[in-house]
Each structure stands twice: as structure tokens, then as C-alpha cells.
Amino acid sequence: xxxxxxxxxxxxxxxxxxxxxxxxxxxxxxxxxxxxxxxxxxxxxxxxxxxxxxxxxxxxxxxxxxxxxxxxxxxxxxxxxxxxxxxxxxxxxxxxxxxxxxxxxxxxxxxxxxxxxxxxxxxxxxxxxxxxxxxxxxxxxxxxxxxxxxxxxxxxxxxxxxxxxxxxxxxxxxxxxxxxxxxxxxxxxxxxxxxxxxxxxxxxxxxxxxxxxxxxxxxxxxxxxxxxxxxxxxxxxxxxxxxxxxxxxxxxxxxxxxxxxxxxxxxxxxxxxxxxxxxxxxxxxxxxxxxxxxxxxxxxxxxxxxxxxxxxxxxxxxxxxxxxxxxxxxxxxxxxxxxxxxxxxxxxxxxxxxxxxxxxxxxxxxxxxxxxxxxxxxxxxxxxxxxxxxxxxxxxxxxxxxxxxxxxxxxxxxxxxxxxxxxxxxxxxxxxxxx
Amino acid sequence: xxxxxxxxxxxxxxxxxxxxxxxxxxxxxxxxxxxxxxxxxxxxxxxxxxxxxxxxxxxxxxxxxxxxxxxxxxxxxxxxxxxxxxxxxxxxxxxxxxxxxxxxxxxxxxxxxxxxxxxxxxxxxxxxxxxxxxxxxxxxxxxxxxxxxxxxxxxxxxxxxxxxxxxxxxxxxxxxxxxxxxxxxxxxxxxxxxxxxxxxxxxxxxxxxxxxxxxxxxxxxxxxxxxxxxxxxxxxxxxxxxxxxxxxxxxxxxxxxxxxxxxxxxxxxxxxxxxxxxxxxxxxxxxxxxxxxxxxxxxxxxxxxxxxxxxxxxxxxxxxxxxxxxxxxxxxxxxxxxxxxxxxxxxxxxxxxxxxxxxxxxxxxxxxxxxxxxxxxxxxxxxxxxxxxxxxxxxxxxxxxxxxxxxxxxxxxxxxxxxxxxxxxxxxxxxxxxxxxxxxxxxxxxxxxxxxxxxxxxxxxxxxxxxxxxxxxxxxxxxxxxxxxxxx
Numbered sequence: 011x012x013x014x015x016x017x018x019x020x021x022x023x024x025x026x027x028x029x030x031x032x033x034x035x036x037x038x039x040x041x042x043x044x045x046x047x048x049x050x051x052x053x054x055x056x057x058x059x060x061x062x063x064x065x066x067x068x069x070x071x072x073x074x075x076x077x078x079x080x081x082x083x084x085x086x087x088x089x090x091x092x093x094x095x096x097x098x099x100x101x102x103x104x105x106x107x108x109x110x111x112x113x114x115x116x117x118x119x120x121x122x123x124x125x126x127x128x129x130x131x132x133x134x135x136x137x138x139x140x141x142x143x144x145x146x147x148x149x150x151x152x153x154x155x156x157x158x159x160x161x162x163x164x165x166x167x168x169x170x171x172x173x174x175x176x177x178x179x180x181x182x183x184x185x186x187x188x189x190x191x192x193x194x195x196x197x198x199x200x201x202x203x204x205x206x207x208x209x210x211x212x213x214x215x216x217x218x219x220x221x222x223x224x225x226x227x228x229x230x231x232x233x234x235x236x237x238x239x240x241x242x243x244x245x246x247x248x249x250x251x252x253x254x255x256x257x258x259x260x261x262x263x264x265x266x267x268x269x270x271x272x273x274x275x276x277x278x279x280x281x282x283x284x285x286x287x288x289x290x291x292x293x294x295x296x297x298x299x300x301x302x303x304x305x306x307x308x309x310x311x312x313x314x315x316x317x318x319x320x321x322x323x324x325x326x327x328x329x330x331x332x333x334x335x336x337x338x339x340x341x342x343x344x345x346x347x348x349x350x351x352x353x354x355x356x357x358x359x360x361x362x363x364x365x366x367x368x369x370x371x372x373x374x375x376x377x378x379x380x381x382x383x384x385x386x387x388x389x390x391x392x393x394x395x396x397x398x399x400x401x402x403x404x405x406x407x408x409x410x411x412x413x414x415x416x417x418x419x420x421x422x423x424x425x426x427x428x429x430x431x432x433x434x435x436x437x438x439x440x441x442x443x444x445x
Numbered sequence: 446x447x448x449x450x451x452x453x454x455x456x457x458x459x460x461x462x463x464x465x466x467x468x469x470x471x472x473x474x475x476x477x478x479x480x481x482x483x484x485x486x487x488x489x490x491x492x493x494x495x496x497x498x499x500x501x502x503x504x505x506x507x508x509x510x511x512x513x514x515x516x517x518x519x520x521x522x523x524x525x526x527x528x529x530x531x532x533x534x535x536x537x538x539x540x541x542x543x544x545x546x547x548x549x550x551x552x553x554x555x556x557x558x559x560x561x562x563x564x565x566x567x568x569x570x571x572x573x574x575x576x577x578x579x580x581x582x583x584x585x586x587x588x589x590x591x592x593x594x595x596x597x598x599x600x601x602x603x604x605x606x607x608x609x610x611x612x613x614x615x616x617x618x619x620x621x622x623x624x625x626x627x628x629x630x631x632x633x634x635x636x637x638x639x640x641x642x643x644x645x646x647x648x649x650x651x652x653x654x655x656x657x658x659x660x661x662x663x664x665x666x667x668x669x670x671x672x673x674x675x676x677x678x679x680x681x682x683x684x685x686x687x688x689x690x691x692x693x694x695x696x697x698x699x700x701x702x703x704x705x706x707x708x709x710x711x712x713x714x715x716x717x718x719x720x721x722x723x724x725x726x727x728x729x730x731x732x733x734x735x736x737x738x739x740x741x742x743x744x745x746x747x748x749x750x751x752x753x754x755x756x757x758x759x760x761x762x763x764x765x766x767x768x769x770x771x772x773x774x775x776x777x778x779x780x781x782x783x784x785x786x787x788x789x790x791x792x793x794x795x796x797x798x799x800x801x802x803x804x805x806x807x808x809x810x811x812x813x814x815x816x817x818x819x820x821x822x823x824x825x826x827x828x829x830x831x832x833x834x835x836x837x838x839x840x841x842x843x844x845x846x847x848x849x850x851x852x853x854x855x856x857x858x859x860x861x862x863x864x865x866x867x868x869x870x871x872x873x874x875x876x877x878x879x880x881x882x883x884x885x886x887x888x889x890x891x892x893x894x895x896x897x898x899x900x901x902x903x904x905x906x907x908x909x910x911x912x913x914x915x916x917x918x919x920x921x922x923x924x925x926x927x928x929x930x931x932x933x
Contacts, residue, residue, distance in 0.1 A: 037498070040846055040850075086840045089847075139781075140781025152612060288547075328599070369547050383851040
């Protein structure tokens with residue numbers, strides 16, 4: 011089976027601290043350029059939330075040599091596809107474009123890394139503030155179940171924890187952001203020493219490195235940014251809450267704290283999520299959606315977060331079904347996985363756990379192969395593993411990490427992490443029907 | 446980092462403008478192939494995109510069994526028939542089927558849209574023969590178990606309730622309801638509660654018998670597989686007609702293969718969806734208290750096979766089809782009304798819609814609608830500058846290879862070729878048309894195909910605000926979607 015393991019990778023570092031990863035694949039005349047800055051919403055503080063994301067928007071508003079809106083214009087007029095995104099631990103910026111235009115991407119990325127502030131105006135900030143407030147309305151406030159994750163994370167994380175507030179921020183905080191905030195944020199977090207630049211695609215490595223050096227090498231060195239450390243042990247007591255929303259179907263959210271992204275326990279959590287809900291034949295989908303029809307849908311997934319991992323299970327309740335009944339049935343599955351002999355009513359699939367694990371592994375593998383087809387995904391993985399672990403080669407060994415998870419690990423994970431004491435349960439009820 | 450720093454050259458580059466590009470490289474063409482198999486085996490044309498080095502294979506059976514064939518009293522019939530295909534066969538139950546497939550790492554989806562029903566299978570390459578055998582079983586021996594129909598009926602009814610909670614889905618439904626009034630396209634593809642409750646198993650069997658006809662379908666394959674290997678695998682998976690259905694299909698295939706190509710891509714059985722409205726029409730759906738309003742503005746477009754369709758794609762890219770399009774720059778970057786606004790021509794065998802979509806701050810809805818209509822009028826009235834056309838042209842030529850990275854992307858291009866009976870060299874023809882586009886032609890296309898003064902405007906938000914703000918454009922009508930009252 012051909013995989014990407016062993017594909018050529020080269021890593022470098024400029025004197026100013028910028029780390030570089032190069033991965034050559036000349037299949038198509040394209041190159042993916044990807045930059046991770048190790049800053050996200052976890053670097054914010056309560057009352058000043060949403061700033062990392064608003065700042066990301068400002069990075070598309072031009073710099074000393076690039077006019078407002080010209081970032082997208084320059085890239086699109088050569089056939090480039092570009093965007094950026096902000097998350098708890100990081101902010102990324104990326105473009106995939108015809109490889110002959112590699113220098114264009116390097117010019118744009120280096121100009122905003124080095125010379126953002128001369129292009130900054132109050133008018134641009136005000137415009138993007140309005141855009142971001144509309145983004146929040148579209149994704150959160152005017153979306154069914156849109157505010158559920160915010161409430162769930164308030165249950166899962168303590169008052170001062172940096173994953174407690176939403177990445178997009180609170181509306182009043184977005185409104186309060188000032189130009190001085192933007193300037194300060196840039197100076198603190200957007201230097202070359204806090205960034206990783208990855209290229210994947212059709213280029214000659216030596217020439218590409220020379221180009222990178224030409225565009226980025228002259229930028230002044232920056233101070234290393236101390237990482238925000240916020241590890242958390244499992245919850246000691248189950249927490250639960252309910253909220254209302256403009257919806258007709260109830261939905262339950264069940265979250266558990268896990269080990270952070272990249273740790274052995276995190277891979278186990280990821281395989282367990284797929285084991286439980288990936289595919290129509292997976293035990294939770296089969297039991298809850300097909301067989302007993304307690305749920306309209308059910309899915310489990312893990313957050314690749316750097317400080318604390320999150321295992322999340324979301325199920326929409328079938329009309330006419332008691333939410334307590336669905337929650338209890340889910341607990342039976344999870345408890346059975348942790349201690350199969352404990353309950354005589356334990357679900358039958360636990361007797362064939364090896365087959366279920368094999369399904370989860372194979373589907374995960376197919377998913378990884380599918381994602382690795384695109385250059386953008388590969389470049390993003392390289393930045394991710396370099397930013398978090400200084401180990402780009404791990405980007406192409408995810409399949410192996412998943413394959414190492416065995417039944418004993420899954421059972422131990424379920425026992426340690428998926429029990430009621432480590433859980434946060436949120437139920438979203440239709441408005442006007444709350445008991 | 447343990448590596449020594451790379452020495453810096455210290456040379457400072459010219460930052461004042463975009464750097465010059467490297468030497469031109471040829472735009473790569475996907476390698477597409479089409480061949481026929483013996484009618485008694487498969488009978489339908491096989492479309493292949495070969496892609497070396499990817500350990501995945503994409504198999505798709507495409508059938509002329511989409512929502513356009515729904516009887517007026519049975520919206521949702523095509524969608525339900527497709528969803529039932531993998532819920533059990535003469536040999537196995539649905540759960541047995543999915544368990545075996547998923548243990549191999551495979552994924553299967555069976556769905557119908559307006560144009561077609563599709564059985565899509567993604568597998569590890571080593572499972573090619575298994576995949577073809579599974580598709581043959583699904584096609585020739587579906588069982589349509591009564592209890593699975595009942596389950597999917599309840600699931601779809603609940604899905605309709607959920608959709609009624611989503612403002613974007615409500616806006617799309619209201620737009621289709623008014624644009625296609627009096628035709629099957631006005632009703633939700635998934636059906637409405639009354640039709641779903643009335644749906645019977647024998648109607649599914651009849652729909653399957655009439656429309657799941659291989660001689661009018663195609664097999665689309667993308668992945669690391671050659672012609673010979675694929676032919677052999679097909680012959681192995683379809684060794685002999687496996688049942689009455691297969692025999693009938695094989696016979697039909699033998700007699701109609703010659704005419705199949707000309708039948709494909711013909712006009713929709715649902716007929717012409719009508720003519721353009723005489724005047725602007727405004728429809729409001731109440732969502733009390735919403736700070737954001739879902740806005741749709743548009744009218745009928747053209748069928749996929751219309752000679753202007755590729756040109757309209759170029760025009761639309763400039764108007765609302767990319768981040769730097771006129772509509773997005775206006776509504777998002779100039780005014781901050783929205784997180785994003787876009788427009789598109791939706792492809793169908795008959796006239797699909799042309800529609801502009803945005804989620805807009807409610808307090809600005811009147812101005813946002815005026816700006817959209819203004820952009821449609823402007824592109825009809827004023828010539829597009831050569832530089833703006835160049836930007837769009839270069840964008841489309843440059844992004845072309847992007848879609849060739851994945852087997853899914855390759856399969857999607859072949860699907861379109863098979864569905865609309867387009868030539869195999871459609872990608873090359875498309876690139877030539879993009880390269881040759883002129884500003885005069887864009888002006889002609891805009892005048893011939895954009896109708897701002899006969900458009901349908903749909904807004905989902907607080908009615909009291911919307912009725913007042915949109916009164917500047919005309920007389921808004923209030924509409925209450927039936928599904929949200931939830932008769933189920």
C-alpha cells in the first residue's frame with residue numbers, strides 16, 4: 011500500500027528564528043504555502059476575547075506594500091486559493107497557487123509578517139469588526155444549536171482556563187477592540203520566531219529555500235513567545251446543564267477531558283471516537299439511530315488541542331424520545347467499553363470488539379489517505395507538527411500512530427476518561443418547552 | 446530546533462510590487478477514458494480517470510433517477526428510493542451490508558438530487574473487485590424492506606423539522622417554492638410530510654423498475670486503475686444476469702445502446718420550469734428577533750447544455766463567484782453587511798436557478814438588497830474592463846489543476862460529463878473558452894441572462910423590519926412555509 015511515509019522532507023531555520031519545512035511533490039504544477047503562528051484564543055484573556063480571530067481578519071487588509079483587498083486580488087488573479095483560520099492554540103494562513111507564482115505568495119506573507127503596521131487604519135478595523143460580528147451571527151447566534159458549544163465549554167473548563175471562551179469571542183469584546191490592541195498583538199505574536207512556514211508541491215528545494223531566505227531573511231529576529239501552559243486533570247464530578255434554543259429537536263452534548271493532542275492517549279481517544287460512531291455499522295449509530303431509533307444522529311470526535319484534549323459526543327434526540335433515556339443508553343455503551351463484564355445488559359457489540367476496532371482503524375486509514383491527497387492538507391500538517399512538537403516527520407506517520415492503538419488501550423482509555431465523573435452534559439431544549 | 450541556522454544572504458528584495466512569475470508551465474489535462482462493456486455484463490458506458498499513486502478508488506453508478514422524475518403528488522420519491530438502495534438486498538440485510546463494507550474501510554452513499562441517483566463508493570484500491578460486486582448486488586437485487594422504509598420515513602420527517610430551524614435552509618426552500626411554482630422543482634427534494642406519510646413500498650419498487658436503468662446510466666471510476674484491469678473486474682462482478690432485473694436491463698441495454706447517448710442530456714422529463722417573471726417579486730419569511738437575515742435574489746438560469754453555460758460561469762465568477770468578485774467586495778469589504786456574499790448558476794438538465802446568497806445584518810437588509818440588484822444592473826449596463834476580465838480569466842485558468850488533486854475531484858468532473866452527455870475533452874474545451882472570452886461577449890451574456898428587474902427576492906428574518914425595509918423595492922408578501930408547522 012503506497013503511503014506518504016518516507017516522502018522527502020527538508021527542514022531549515024533562518025537566523026531570525028523562522029522555521030521552514032519543504033515537501034516536494036511535482037505531480038501537478040501547484041504549490042501550497044502554509045504559515046502557522048503559535049497564537050490563538052488561548053493567548054487572550056476574559057473580557058478581551060475574539061482578538062486573535064479579529065486580528066487574523068486584519069492580516070488580509072493589506073500591509074506596507076500591499077493595498078486593502080489586494081492580498082486576495084493578487085492571489086486570485088494568478089489562480090490562487092487562499093484563506094486563514096484561528097483556533098484555540100494557533101492561527102494559520104495558507105494559499106495554494108500555480109507553482110510558478112511561489113514568489114508572489116512569499117512576498118505577500120513576508121510583507122504582512124514584517125510590515126503590517128504601516129497599512130493599518132481605523133477604517134479597516136471598523137469594517138472587519140462588522141464582518142466578524144456578522145460571522146458570529148451567521149455561525150453562532152442565528153444558527154440552531156449555535157451557542158451550545160460555548161455553554162458546553164463553560165461546563166468543561168474552569169473559570170480562568172483559556173479554552174473556556176469561544177475562539178470567535180464575545181460580541182461586546184469584539185466591539186471593544188482598538189487599533190492599539192492590534193498593534194500590540196502584532197508585536198508580541200507575529201514575529202518569525204513564533205511562526206512555521208511549510209511548502210508542499212512542485213518546486214526545487216534549493217531554489218525555494220533561496221526564495222524564502224530572500225523574502226523572510228531580512229525580517230528582524232523576534233523574541234520567543236512563552237507558551238501558555240494550561241494542562242488539566244479529568245473532572246472530579248459530573249457537571250450538567252440545559253439551555254433553550256430556537257429548535258424543534260432536542261440535542262445532547264457530552265464532553266470529556268482527555269490527554270492533549272499528539273500524546274498516546276489522544277490517539278486512543280481518536281480511534282475510540284471512530285470506533286463508536288464512524289459509519290452506519292458503528293455500534294452507537296447502529297444501536298441508537300437504526301435499531302432503537304432513539305437518536306436522529308450521533309457522532310463522536312476529538313479536538314486536536316494542545317493543552318487538554320476534548321472527546322465530544324453529540325446526539326440529536328428523535329421526536330417523542332426522552333432525552334434521559336438516550337443519555338442513559340449512551341452511558342451503557344461507554345461503561346460497557348470500560349468494564350465489559352460489569353453489566354449483564356451490556357450491548358452485544360462489546361463481544362466483537364476486535365472487529366469493531368479493525369473497522370475503526372481501516373476507516374481512519376482511508377480517511378487519512380483521502381486527506382493526504384491535497385497539498386494544502388499536507389502543508390498544514392507539516393506546520394502543525396512543527397509548531398507543536400518540532401517534528402514535521404510526524405505529519406506523515408499519523409496512520410502508524412492510529413494503527414498502534416489496541417483493545418487494551420481503548421478499554422483503559424474508556425475506564426480512565428469516559429466515565430460519568432469526567433463528563434460535562436448539556437441538553438439543548440426547544441424554546442417554550444423547558445421543564 | 447537542532448539544525449544550524451541557514452545563513453541569510455542579506456539581500457533585500459524589491460517589495461514594492463508583485464514579483465515576476467517563473468516560466469510558464471503547461472496546464473495539465475486529466476486523462477479521461479470512456480469505453481463500453483459487453484451489454485450482458487454491464488451495458489452502460491464506463492468513464493475512467495486514472496490517477497497513479499493514490500491508494501484509494503472512487504466508484505460511482507450514475508442513474509437517470511433523480512427528483513425530476515417525481516410524480517407531482519409524491520415529492521421525495523426519488524430521494525427515498527435512492528436512500529433505500531443500500532438498506533437490504535435479496536442476499537443480506539442493510540446492517541450486514543454496511544458492516545462488511547465498513548470493515549474494509551469503505552464508505553457508501555446512495556442519494557438522489559434533482560438530476561440523478563448516485564451510488565458512490567470509496568474504497569482502498571485493493572478492494573476494486575469487491576466494490577464492483579457490491580454495486581451489482583445493490584443495483585440488481587435491492588429488497589426495499591418495509592421496516593427500513595418505515596425507519597427512513599420517520600428519520601426524514603424529523604429531518605424536515607430540523608431543516609425548518611435553519612434559516613439558510615428555509616430561505617432556499619422559499620426561493621425554490623416561488624421560483625418554480627407549479628412544477629415539481631417547487632417542492633422539497635426530500636418530500637413534504639404529507640407525501641412522506643403516504644409513500645408506499647410498491648411505489649419505490651415501481652420507481653426503481655422504471656428509472657434504475659443501466660442503459661441510461663454510467664459507471665464512473667477514478668483512481669489508480671487501468672482500462673484492462675477494470676474491464677476484467679467488471680466482467681467478474683457482472684458474470685451473468687443475476688436476476689430478472691438484470692436480464693431485463695441487459696436486454697434493454699442491447700437494444701437501446703445506440704440511442705442511449707442521444708437520449709442522455711435531453712430535456713428534463715419534468716418539462717420546462719416556466720418563463721421569467723414579469724416584475725420584481727419580494728417574499729418575506731418571518732423569523733422574529735433574528736439579528737441576521739438570510740437573503741436570496743435570483744431568477745431562472747439556463748440548462749447545463751445551453752451553449753452559453755460556460756460563458757455564464759465566467760461571468761458569474763467575476764460577478765459573485767470568488768472572494769474578489771463584485772458582489773462580495775461590495776457587501777462584505779465595502780459595507781460590512783455580511784461575512785460573505787456569492788452568486789451561482791445551479792446546473793440541471795432543465796433551467797436551474799441563478800441565485801445570489803448572503804446572510805446580512807437585519808438592520809441593513811434594504812440597502813443590501815439594493816446593492817445586489819445594483820450590481821446586476823451595472824454588469825448589464827456598463828462594459829467590463831479588460832483588466833477585470835483578465836483577473837477572472839487568470840483565476841479560472843490558474844485554479845483549474847486544483848480540482849485534479851483528488852480522486853473525488855476527478856470523479857466529479859467525469860460525473861458531469863456522463864450526466865450531461867458532454868464530450869470527454871470538456872476540460873480542454875472549457876479552458877479554451879475561458880482563454881478566448883472577450884468583454885463584448887460578457888456584455889451580451891449579462892444582457893441575455895441576468896434579469897434584475899424580474900428577480901425574486903426572498904428574505905428570512907424579522908418580518909416587521911423586513912416588510913418595512915424591503916417596501917422600497919416593491920410590495921413584499923409574507924409567506925409561511927408549510928413544513929415548519931410540522932404536520933408530522
